[in-house]
Amino acid sequence: AGGVGGHGGDGASGGEGGRGGDAGSNGANAVGGAGGGGGKGTAGSGGAGGNGGFSQVRSADPADPGLNVGPGIATGGAGGHGGDGVSGGRGGDGGFAVGAGSGNVASGGGGDGGAGTTGNGGDGGNSGVAISYLTGTGNVTSGNGGDGGNSVSGVGGNGGAGGDPNYNPQPTLTPISGGIVFNEASAGMVTGGNGGHGGNGGAGGGNGGLGGGAATIGLGDVVSGNGGDGGDGTNGAGGAGGRAGYATATGVTSTGSATAGHGGDGGNGTIGGAGGDGGDFNGFFSATGRSSATGGAGGHGGTGFSGIGGAGGNGGTASVNPGPTAPDGGFVVGGKGGDGGDGVTGGSGGHGGFADGVHRQTITGGDGGNGGAGTSGSGGAGGDGGSSYATAGGSSTSATGGDGGKGGAGGAGGGAGGGGGDATNFGAGTTHAGDGGKGGNPGGHGGNGGNASAVNTAGATAGAAGLPGTGGTGGTPGTVTAIPGFAGIALTDNVVAPTNSVVTPSLAAAGPVIGPAEAADTPTDFSTSPLFNYSLPLGPFEIYREYTSFGLRLNTPLGSVPLFSEGVSFLPTPDGQTGGFVYHFGNPLLYFGTMYNVSSGQTGFLFNGLLLSWPGPSQFGGIIPNINYFPVTF
Structure with missing residues (x-):
């Protein structure tokens, strides 16, 4: 000691x-x-x-x-x-x-x-x-x-x-x-x-x-x-709540639960302190998956005694990708947004966290936080519900968007309700978009319902429109959109040669037979599963998924420009071993990710092509990284 x-x-x-x-x-x-x-x-x-x-x-x-x-x-x-x-x-x-x-x-x-x-x-x-x-x-x-x-x-x-x-070995995640x-x-x-x-x-x-x-x-x-939590201010503003920590897991056979912490509550004061954001969870598992993964809830905003109440913190995101061989099961839940603080003017509620997963039983976006009440000013707006994205999975996979938060009541008018979260499901299960939040009294606008996009449209439900506050206008209900399937393209090779060929006038009689007619080949189906390759044009933009990566790109006359990409790439590692993978995120100015090499036991962290690698268990020498150049392209 x-x-x-x-x-x-x-x-x-x-x-x-x-x-x-x-x-x-x-x-x-x-x-x-x-x-x-x-x-x-x-x-x-x-x-x-x-x-x-x-x-x-x-x-x-x-x-x-x-x-x-x-x-x-x-x-x-x-x-x-x-x-x-x-x-x-x-x-x-x-x-x-x-x-x-x-x-x-x-x-x-x-x-x-x-x-x-x-x-x-x-x-x-x-x-x-x-x-x-x-x-x-x-x-x-x-x-x-x-x-x-x-x-x-x-x-x-x-x-x-x-x-x-x-000490920060994973700056992109922790x-x-x-x-x-x-x-x-x-x-x-x-x-x-x-x-x-x-x-x-x-x-x-x-x-x-x-x-x-x-x-x-x-x-x-x-x-x-x-x-x-933020501290209280007697004659000044309340302190802001702290952001929760990030949770990260990349184990090959991990089966435990993962929970991100909640944001701290804002302190009370003349102006309420903002609530801290909930923690995010992000994980990739090549064989199995976490039994549960939950993003952290946002902290509540503090009360404003003579000013505005603090805004609620946003809920943390939750993302799990266990790989294509993982069994179905478990759940992924985005964090709930924190409620806005009460005050002369109410604070706005935090937004619910996004949730996405592969081979999970339920994928649910977080609900938006409620807006705070305003005594003589307006009530705070409710936070939007988090969206959910079911990339693939068995028949039990469901995707549910979070509900929008309620608008706060206010002396000068109620706050608007938050919008319901969208739900996208490439699996065969049910899809439910989030409902819009109710507007605060008086006159708060109801939130719009979320939209549902699904392969199984029979099991899809759009989000309901939020009810208005007294004398207000209700929101707009969401819609259900079918994710188009791929019927496949039948290609044939049916070459039929002529039975006679006139070569010269002197051979105007029946010419030699070049060959019998070729029978039509059996049609070949080159269809591609929508679970692994899919694109949805949105004007000049395109949402795409290519096996284990997805993102948004802009199609220009000179080619496509990826505006956002995220996923997992399987590739050889710098030491020549195989079986490694890189979890990556990129945009036109930035590319980073985490790498794990299954064969050599080496773990590394990738940032714009510079790889800091830890060679595995050693007598603390592994704390000091090896530095290798690792070229990266989109």
């Missing part, structure tokens, strides 16, 4: 707390020391809390660092509390934790910020990142971010992140790294830390911290961290 850092001394300005000691072992437990608290500041700021020490647990067999059989638990040290003062001191960051055995791995949480009197409260410290190469059932958890300090007449401190913003597993055989649960709450303040509340991400290539459940 590492030693605890010393406490900073009190003074006109408080002294900084000492850093906790680091700890390491081969197979045994290792605990990083906690950071010391900052000293109090009588005439100035409080001292910053010390950072927690890190922890590393290697394999039990130092001669074979890839054995990964050590039972040791790796625990990072907690950050120290910031000292109180005229301005509060910042909390210390938690120590990171790395494990290569079968035991649990937990990083240290961030320290709370110190309280301020006339100055601002101190910010909470960030959690450390928790990384594991384990093969057993040990869990991997990043600590929570520290809470921001309160302030009597200043602004409350911001909450710390539930992960390490400076902006804040929390818990990460780099071993396919790991069955442990991976959890990102929650963001710290913003501090309360007389001049305004602090913002909530960001939730930590959760990423794995293993088998266990994945849960990303919640965003922290």
